[in-house]
Amino acid sequence: MTHPRRRTITPLLRREAVAATVPVAVAALLIAAGPATAAGPTGRSGVGDPYFPLAGNGGYHVAHYDLTLRYDPAGRHLDGKAVLTARATQRLTRFDLDFQGLKVTGLTVDHVKADYRRDGQELVVTPKRALRKGEQFRVTVDYTGTPGPVTDPDGSLDGWIPTDDGAFVAGEPQGAMTWFPANNHPLDKSSYDFTITVPKDRAAVANGVLLGQRTTDGKTTFRWRQTEPMAAYLATATVGKFQVKQYTTRTGLKVYDAVDPREATAATPVLNKLPSVLEWESGLFGPYPFRAAGSIVDHALETQSRPVYDRAPSLSTLVHESAHQWFGDSVSLTSWKDIWLNEGFATYAEWLYAEQHGGDSAQKTFDALYARPATDGLWEFPPGDPGSGANIFGTPVYARGAMTLHVLRTAVGDRAFLRILRCWAAAHRYGHGTTAQFEQLAERESGKDLGPLFQTWLYGRGKPSKP
Template sequence: MNRRILAAAAVVALAAGGCTDSAPESPPSSPQAAKRDFKPGEDGVGDPYFPTYGNGGYDVRHYKLVVKYDPSTDELTGTATITAAATEDLSRFNLDFVGMSVSSVKVDGADAEDKREDAELVVTPSGGIAKDAEFTVEIGYSGKPVPIKSPDFGEGGFLHTDDGAIALGQPESASTWFPVNDHPIDKATYDVEATVPEGLAALSNGVPGGDADSGGWTTWKWSEKVPMASYLAFLVIGKFRVETGEHKGKPVFTAIDSKLRPGSPADQAMAQTTEIADFLETQFGPYPFQAYGGVVVDDDRIRYALETQSRPVYGGLFFKQGPFTEVVAHELAHQWFGDSVSVAQWRDIWLNEGFASYAEWLWTEEEGGLSVQESFQREYADTDWKNPTADPGRAGLFGRAVYKRGALAVHALRLEVGDTDFFRILKTWTAEKRNGNVTTADFITVAERVSGESLDRLFDAWLIGQSPPEIPG
């Protein structure tokens, strides 16, 4: 296999102390701990595109976020309770956190030292944390959240709106509203409790836990019990038309910005959420989460849709001309490709976007439009093969080569191995890698095992080749 694909497959789970999903063991006794060589955790997980994203030395298991936001003052107060396990002997560790002031930090109930270094919160507990020990960090914070501005990706994270706020974005956004280990390699479960002025909704991921009014404020609760990458966590506050229901025993929760009229194309598109999810389930395997839904925001700054876990968020512009359900298919496909099965490094993002773009072709064909083969042929003729799909470079993360050339590579695999093996590959991939982190090499390994074919040359040509590859078949 080409060296560039091998490089793109490097796993960062072990870099800088890494993150693991193994169960924590009991911490050693005090005499043993005294002999340990406690060291600071790294201020990144070793991702070549984003060296300071995430942090080494620990693996977060759960976030409990309790926040209160007042749009009239743009003030947010919060408490983040983070349960984690040490992956090395730690003298101190970092969390990613932008903006707001920290008022208190406790580790296992004891006061800890903290200092800010740019977008890092450095925490020094009163004593070292032994490898494999589980520990709890409680952080109190407050202030006016600020967005992140990037020359490559624009403005994202916490955005103040006329009636609330939108905390959303990729590749980072979570650190603008809570302290976090902000890299997809460290997935965790979440409980979110958001209090906002009465009359506003506070929307987030997972299963809705209801809302309750008290003293002019409303508290909304959400629970995501399936491990989630931090960039998929979102918070949207404002006036929304909410629709609730149930599908296959799971809650369905959709919310449409109140600025969009009832019965709008956005409403029509959201009404097809479960229908599209059911179709994709026939292609990719069982739906991987405990809730369905979607949120549509009408804000000119949100000129994209994002696959926020269990409940994608869509910019209203997608539905200005009609119920554009291809974008719904794209974001729902990410529930399998990107959310349930997540990248280990950002340079493997085609594993998210190539398959989600391919899902658009599948849904278009299902709806009676162009066949997948016709969509493939059109895109093949319009592709600039000089731009690689695998390892596209930081600035190319969200480029056409990742999305559309990625979809071409997916269909080339289908043409090479045939429909039976192709869909077996997809369902095997989503089942075996569920809730995990993956690389390009991992996918090729599964595809070769299931199909019984050597596929190195195919993927070299379609992912990184510099000229139009020969179409299989």
């Protein structure tokens, strides 16, 4: 099973369904933004996530990011321009962007200079005139500096992380704000364009489809487009010396693999299985949600359409990260508290794959885990409410989350269980979901009262009684 710390990154797949997703995102943000404060109509600094209270921002929805980056690996220097096309969800005299570390050299709203100040991870923007509710506006931020990571609650590093030949992005959960200004919470999903310039002996890999690359004056510029809506933490701009393989699958999916040459021998046999893995997962979970796929293997995580691996992945890891294209990327979280909807589902995909390809049955894997004593870390906290941001990538979220799905499968039968998974992926495609919504769906599709099951396995403290 793919284990903590976290999954790989899928950069390239998401654009056709932006229009369909925007109403969902806007509605969620309207609720999160709440009423205007006593100081006036200002967007809240944070959408109210219980684990990351400053993540995201209220008062607007970003429909599209256009990111232009120039990175010098030798000096570890980044120059950037971010153009955000957004819509106000309330009257705004002021709003925040999540942006940490880099120096802002210019900022405009609708081509007019705006006032701004830094407040921790918040870039507080005051436009020259108030923005009307429903008004579309464009924010342009020019910035420069040496990006670095942020430390997550569990002590791990997140964000723009230099490597010996470039950099990779570890975006989950907070890292996006270390390299571009964003509305950085899964509630706000957007389309993306990336234009990334690097030395000619490097490649720059982002999300979605490669539109083209051009080399002049010793520099190569790569242009990528992610059309399907994507949460900011899934964005990547990984730079390095890679062996690149591009091909189109028999179903028309564009695949782009970028592999550190030091990992190529070990990685290639596994990555060659990607088309068959995606075909198998599509048979279980429904049509693949994106136009592109692939992998990044760089002495470095989950990104949309193109997971990033810090070493040659195992087949089970490939299955896990590919499953996130359905569970976590296409269907995104409403709150980080519900992270089991991503990691538990992807882990159970590993169990199902092994079961159907000559490995252990899911029941055998479940039994081996359940045999662990009550003092084992597997039972340390419930996966449905890990308790803090420090726990969201802990073993219970992955393994006990998968165990919950197996108990559900046993209770409702295989046909109903697979129908539940497909309905979940279809009903929330390019949008968001909550644990409560999944529980309701499972009960509706199975015709069973599943409240006690979910209460025990998702929220119960300690080791549950064996079902």
